[in-house]
Amino acid sequence: MIIGMIYMYLLYALVCSSVTSTSGETLSWKLDTVPAVFGEDVQLSCFISNYTSRANMNRRWSIRRNIHGITLNGISRYPYKYSEHMDKKIGVSTLRIHNFSLHDVNIIYECAYGFLIDRKMLILSKFKFEKHPQSLLKATVETDTECTCRGNVTLENVFPQPYCKSTLNKKDVTLPYFQVNTEKRGLFFTTDIKLVYTHRDDVEMGKWIVVCDVGSKRIVVINETMNCTLNGTMETRIDIQRVAGILSVCFLMSIPFMCLMYVLSKNNNTKLLALLHNCYQKKRQGPKDSLKQHRKTDEEMALQNDVEGVT
Structure with missing residues (x-):
């Protein structure tokens, strides 16, 4: 007798569910928070069509394959983890999952209102989760x-x-x-x-x-x-630049002299040698004349001293 009553109840529930589905009343939930960030709160929204025109029935949220209930008519079984709010004007039941973690994804969520049920898995996706x-x-x-x-x-x-x-x-x-x-x-x-x-x-x-x-x-x-400083410190690089500049100036100044020497050597090697010899002699003569002048000055000073001593 009892078994027969249970069978009739299940058959009635199946018929009612079929009737409500064909009458245009539907129920479905979706991920409302996109992107859903791990460590923050995430919301699932369940849309109940024609909610205001229907008689009040139980609404509930459940999880996992064993249909483990977590909320019933706004009352949470785990208030620190789940909370539910019903907006009767638009017929939306919102499940808030606090501190969303890896244990809250890739599992089944079920939203139910009376005999209307939407049951599916919240799958991790790179486009919706971060x-x-x-x-x-x-x-x-x-x-x-x-x-x-x-x-x-x-x-x-x-x-x-x-x-x-x-x-x-x-x-x-x-x-x-x-x-x-x-x-x-x-x-x-x-x-x-x-x-x-x-x-x-x-x-x-x-x-x-x-x-x-x-x-x-x-x-x-x-x-x-x-x-960063390439190839040593800044001071070293500045000193190198100064030395390079001095060498460049010296090289540029020596170019006219080198050109003159080249022209003279092409025209007459004898004249070039004579010119170099004269330069050398003048250079030597300068020190000799200077030495003679110093000796003459010393002799005049000595003679002057002798005269003063006699006096």
Whole structure:
């Protein structure tokens, strides 16, 4: 008898569900928060057609394959995790999932109102879900004396797979200086970024920026002012430039003399040799005349002293 009554009740429920479905009354839920960010609150909205014209019936949210109830008519079984609000004017039941985590995705959610039921899985998708890094690991930047920049950054537990690029003084230096290694660990990704770049321009300072896009969120992982000096310190480079300038001037001044010597050598080698010999003799004669003049001055001073002594 009891079994027969249960069978009749299930048959009645099936018939009623079939009738309400064919009469144009429907129910369906969808992800209302896009993108759904892990660690934040996420909402599912259940739309109940012709809600105001129907008699009040029980509404409920359930999860997983075993239809585990979490809310009933606005009362939550786990208030710190789930809460439900019903907008009777538009016929929308909103389930709020607090602190959305990896345990809340890839599972079945069921919205029900009376005999109307919509039951489907909330599937992880790179177009609707995001997991931002909580912290940057191993974020290091180094610059050596050869103006070679080395950077290392690790983004842990992110979703979807990040896209990163690097600029130096607004110049794209992503390729071929970027090395990105991404591994999927469970549902999320861990990305290790390495950059080795040698600055070749004659610039001592540069703005080095590395940004990564994780879904719709752009994260600045490196924002450093690079100071570098090629081939030694600034003072050394200035001294080298001064010496180079002096040598250049000396070389330019010697060109006319070299041209004159070349012309004379072409015209008459004897005259050239005589000219060089005269220059040499004059150079020697100068010191000799100077020596004679010094000796004459000394003799005059000695003679003057003798005269004064006699007096």
